[in-house]
Amino acid sequence: MRIPTTSPVVVGVDGTAAGLAAVRLGAREAVSRGRLLRIVHAFTWAAESDSRLAAEQLLDEAAATAQRSTPGVRVDPQLVDGPPDRVLIQLSRTAELVVVGNTVPDSAALVQIVARAFCPVVVARGPRPPSGPVVAAVDGSPWSVQGLRLAALEARRRGIGVDAVHVVSRAGYRAEDEGRAILAAAMAAVPELRRARGRLLSGVPGPALVRASSRARILVLGPRGTSGAAMLGSVARHLLRQGACPTVFVHGPAVPARRTSSKSSSALAG
Incomplete structure (x- = not known):
């Protein structure tokens, strides 16, 4: 010990x-x-x-x-x-x-x-068997990059993978391309990521992340999101109320996202 x-x-x-x-x-x-x-x-x-x-x-x-x-x-x-x-x-x-x-x-x-x-x-949530990856919500804000960094550390400690997820709320190829670029930039800013994959989800961000939490061991997100809310952003409040797995709200110095590289973009799952 x-x-x-x-x-x-x-x-x-x-x-x-x-x-x-x-x-x-x-x-x-x-x-x-x-x-x-x-x-x-x-x-x-x-x-x-x-x-x-x-x-x-x-x-x-x-x-x-x-x-x-x-x-x-x-x-x-x-x-x-x-x-x-x-x-x-x-x-x-x-x-x-x-x-x-x-x-x-x-x-x-x-x-x-x-x-x-x-x-x-x-x-914390009620008793449920520990299973699934560490899921990190990525929205393009510096706070979500900080969350992805914490997710990388938590996954390494547990010996499991990381799913970096971004929710696309608009239909169409352009919105999906923008989502992939956001994921790529965040993942490029956290070189310590191992066994990581990028995933696009569709729908309203809060409910989409609640669904993702039902298959995660833990879910990590920034508390304020892209809006820079004074207290909690709307997505954080939704996860606070309805998340299905232990949810980590990240605090600490925000990490600026780096430019997307073609190499990191090619690693993303569609």
Whole structure:
């Protein structure tokens, strides 16, 4: 087992089944990355119907769940005073990864965490067998290139391939050619991609990516898209509500796309 380093995997728990799903996913991520698993419950007197002791028992249950699901994981349970979004955003400054459940996908707290964290945020889903590739949504924005770079790292860690996907919402050869050019430029900007293929999807971007997520091990995307939304773009919100696999919302310095080369274009699947 790798020796844990200083930047932990942080998981937020709230006493729900979705929170425990996040704990199980976070435990696997922590061990595979050689990181400490920090399980956090944000405690506010106004919001808690039970006592602080009950909150500590909630943390004990989450820690036991992590250790049962992933033997060897090192766990650091913490009860932190403050609203969940503020607590997890602050902890994201020094975290490797933040993992949360999707108890209420449209809740203001979850949207704030996904949109404003300083590290990648993974929204866990219910239990499903790990299968399929890492799917990275590419839309031509610098953020999607950052997502593709993260997807390359995640795929290498798991020993699986990457599907870089772009959704074409207009019919016709010209729209498809533009989509292939966007994919080629993004893939050329991430030379560390291995076992990768470019795929064009058709339809409305949000629902098309939800369908792709049903066959993916994880899905990676930028939270703001080409519109540069202040919080979450419309596609990110759609995936937050309806994604079928763990969804990674990327944060960090945006990576500029490079020019498309004829060599990279020829590698794309039609």
